[in-house]
Amino acid sequence: MTDQRELLELEIEGIINESGENIIVTDSEGFILRAVKNSEEMYGISSEELVGTSVRELEQKKIFNPSVTLRVIQQKKPVTFMQKTGTGKIIMTRGVPIFNEENEIKRIISFSHDMTEIEELKSEYEKLQLKMMRYENEIEQLRGREIVPSDVVINSKTMQTVWGLVHKVAKSDATVVLQGESGVGKTVFAKALHNGSDRKDKPMIEVNCGAIPESLFESEMFGYEAGAFTGAASKGKMGLIELADQGTLFLDEVGELPLAIQVKLLKVLQEKKVTRMGSTKSRTVNFRLVAATNRDLQAMVKTGTFRDDLFYRLNVVPISIPPLRDRKEEIHQLTETFLDKFNEKYDTDKTMHPSALKAFWQYDWPGNVRELENLMERLVVTLENKTILPDHLPFTQKVEEDGVPEYDAQSSSLQEALEHVERNWLLRACRDCKSTYEMADYLGLSQPTVVRRLKKYNIDSKTNHRF
Known part of the structure; x- marks a missing residue:
């Protein structure tokens, strides 16, 4: 019987130590009965030291935390979770209860697997993912900088909408009308439309329709042949529309176009052909038209100062640029x-x-x-x-400063004039600054000097009124 028991002990020890698993066996109270021989590598404590020790004590000493054995005793069922050991390893541990015929726990067996390397790989992977996300964001920002011209600021929601539409239609040949007050940046957006198109390597010809005298408009726009009129160049001249062939024709202030030119421009847009002054020969032109105006073209159509057929020819994609x-x-x-x-x-x-x-x-x-x-x-x-x-x-x-009274210099002495100027500067500093230190920086004085001057003129720096 003794030999069989010893043989069984040897078998159990052999199974535990050669299984490749990190196995610990405890009794129903959590005292360790058996531990795998290589437990020191995992827990920093030898199997000999583990045997006979309570898992409660080991949990308190952070040898392993939390204890899976204690959770099994509490819950009376198998438990699995991640566990950290005193050596800094992260292990996956599973505790399994062994019941007797009366359904009482007699033994708890725990199986642990070293997950440290896997967790480190996971952590590195997550760091790599974060780097990738950051790089992608930086790439998108760089792309955005390449797409958005340096002199265009796109911060507001309205301008983001405008730029999105500009970017969307740039690749097409659709005619665009840029609408907005003078100075909002219509020319900048016209250039963006050209530079974002397949015509970007071809010329963009800008025509300020309000700057060319009506008497010269036809010859400038359509060109002329030699001898077409008195003073014409001996070799003739190519018009602005021909210069825009294969590129973009930008008509700025298109609302200033004379009615007679509107008729001829409409014909060019419809036929894609231009005839120079003094010639009967038409030349085929291929250009993308972008127009801009600070006027209400639709209202001009109603008053008869802008042709309705040209308006509808131009108004394919209207883009309104908001004022600053x-x-x-x-x-x-x-x-x-x-x-x-x-x-x-x-x-x-x-x-x-x-x-x-x-x-x-x-x-x-x-x-x-x-x-x-x-x-x-x-x-x-x-x-x-x-x-x-x-x-x-x-x-x-142009406006009177709040809290700064009017001053009659003729009725004052030099000293009074200097004091008036000094007081007014202090009042401005009070209004624009949050502290006497900021006021000192604003005025180019030391902070103690500012405090003394405020007292001198009975100025309350917090309320900007007299005490």
Whole structure:
């Protein structure tokens, strides 16, 4: 009997140690009866040390945490979960209860598999996925920068819609009418339509319909043969429409077209042929037409100043570009874009004070983006100050400053005049700055000096009123 028992013990030990599994056997109280010989590699403690130890104690010492054996004892059913050992390994462990005939737990056997390498691979994979996502985002941003011209700012939802439509129709040959107030950037979008098309390697001919005298319009647009009229070039001249062959013809301010030219232009659009002045020979032309206007062409049709047939020929894809006052979230970036542009052009390092940017936001910009660009160039070129302040802006000089009283210089002494100027600067600083430290930076003074001057003039920096 003893020999059979010893033989059974040997068999069990052999199975546990040679199975390739990390096996631990406990009694119903969680005391370890058997442990695989290579347990030290897994748990940092030898099998000899494990045997006789309670899994509760081992859990408290973080030898393995949590204990699958304790969960089996509590739940009285097989349990599987991930477990972390004291050696830093991550293992998949499964505990199985062994019941007697009275359905009482007599033994718990746990099987563990080292998942550390797999978990590390998973972690590396997840990191790689994050990198891939970041790279994809960066690629999309780079693509966006390639697609969107550097002088176009697309931040607002309305402009994103506009740009989406421009990008969508650019590849087609559909005629586009760009509508919007003067200065909103219609020319920029016309160039974007051309550069996004299959005609981008061919010329884009821009015609300002409002800048060519009516008497010269026909010869400029359609060209002329030698001797077609007095003063004509001896060899004749190719018209702007012919120059746009295989490319894009951009008619800016198309609402200014004379009615007589509208008729001839309509014929060219219908037949794709142009006849020079003084000639009976027609030349085939292939161009994509883009028009722009700040006028209501449909209203002009009703008043008879624009042909309805030409209107419908042009109005295939109308795109309305909103004024700058309706997309003020783009003012900051536009300002920075133009500031960088002109700083580089004129080799300067001008900066914008936050209060000047605030004034930009509050202004309605009737001249739109063009007005903003022109103003930034003027400020960079003419200002001696490095920092652009609200007082440098023409539209802030036209209105009386809030809280700054009118001043009669003729009835004051020099000292009074100086004090008046100093007080007004302090009032402006109070209005535009959040703290005396920011005021000091704004005024070019030290913070203690600012505090003393505020007290001198009885100015409350928090309310911008007298105490």
